[in-house]
Amino acid sequence: QKEVEQDPGPLSVPEGAIVSLNCTYSNSAFQYFMWYRQYSRKGPELLMYTYSSGNKEDGRFTAQVDKSSKYISLFIRDSQPSDSATYLCAPAGTSYGKLTFGQGTILTVHP
Amino acid sequence: GAVVSQHPSWVICKSGTSVKIECRSLDFQATTMFWYRQFPKQSLMLMATSNEGSKATYEQGVEKDKFLINHASLTLSTLTVTSAHPEDSSFYICSVPTSYSNQPQHFGDGTRLSIL
Numbered sequence: 001q002k003e004v005e006q007d008p009g010p011l012s013v014p015e016g017a018i019v020s021l022n023c024t025y026s027n028s029a030f031q032y033f034m035w036y037r038q039y040s041r042k043g044p045e046l047l048m049y050t051y052s053s054g055n056k057e058d059g060r061f062t063a064q065v066d067k068s069s070k071y072i073s074l075f076i077r078d079s080q081p082s083d084s085a086t087y088l089c090a091p092a093g094t095s096y097g098k099l100t101f102g103q104g105t106i107l108t109v110h111p
Numbered sequence: 112g113a114v115v116s117q118h119p120s121w122v123i124c125k126s127g128t129s130v131k132i133e134c135r136s137l138d139f140q141a142t143t144m145f146w147y148r149q150f151p152k153q154s155l156m157l158m159a160t161s162n163e164g165s166k167a168t169y170e171q172g173v174e175k176d177k178f179l180i181n182h183a184s185l186t187l188s189t190l191t192v193t194s195a196h197p198e199d200s201s202f203y204i205c206s207v208p209t210s211y212s213n214q215p216q217h218f219g220d221g222t223r224l225s226i227l
Contacts, residue, residue: 008152034215043117043204043218044155088154092215097208098145099216101154 003027006089006102015111019076023089023102026070030091033065035074038086038104047087048074079109114138115207117219125227126197132190132222134161134205140185141207145216146178149202161188161205195226 006023013019021035032051036044048063050056056063064073072089089102116135124130134144142163147155159180160168167180177199179191192199204221 006154032215036218041202041221041223043115043206043220046215046217049215098157098160099155099206100157103154 001026003100004089004091004102007105008103010106010108012108012110013079015079015081015109017079017109019079019083019107019109021074021076021087021089021105021107023072023091024070025072025091025100027091027093027100028070029093032092032094033063033072034090034092034099035061035063036088036090036101038088040085044088079107081109081111084108114209114217115205115219117205117222119222120220121223121225123225123227124195127194128226130192130195130224132192132203132205132224134188134190134207134219136186136207139207139209141188142185143208144182144188145206145208146180146188146190147204147206149204149221151202155204158190158203161190192224195224197226200224200226 004025034049035047037047038044050063053065053067060077062075086104086106088104090099092099118133144161146158148158149155158173161180161182163182169175182188202221206216206218208216
């Protein structure tokens, strides 16, 4: 079993749709939960991060963590074509330590 | 603006060549940096942890004699792929933890390495 599982997709949605991206993890020591966005041929860009369980909202993005079920989610409201990218979840034991990435979900938002 | 600078962004070279990739922390003094490798349509896999002034820590299965890491200053870590072969062709990315607590890492833009 991989330490972090993420459906690779691809996921294709129309512009304006609500997108739900999810990961599961197995390591109970994970306390920090990051979501990165990666455009083709670029390094990952930090989108959201949360500590422990709960919700965090930033503009059109909402991150949710349920530590009891080891399930993390990222929601994108009013999706735009510019949101087309690969989304990577990365839980970690510390915010500054090494990261274990999910496989990444390829998202395409079409006009 | 960018907090991590990685150079070169793309390199093509012949098999047997050694290639050096630089990772610079622009805003933070980094005692630790991380090197990842990403194959097409796959996720990032941690290769090694670069430690300023001491030896790097390599992940299981990564050849330390093949991937030489030097972290001679608080702003620069280098990864040298020695005697590169086509199977070493990949996307190499470095990351830098910030100096602030509870703040996640920042990544460079990666280096695309193609070995002919």
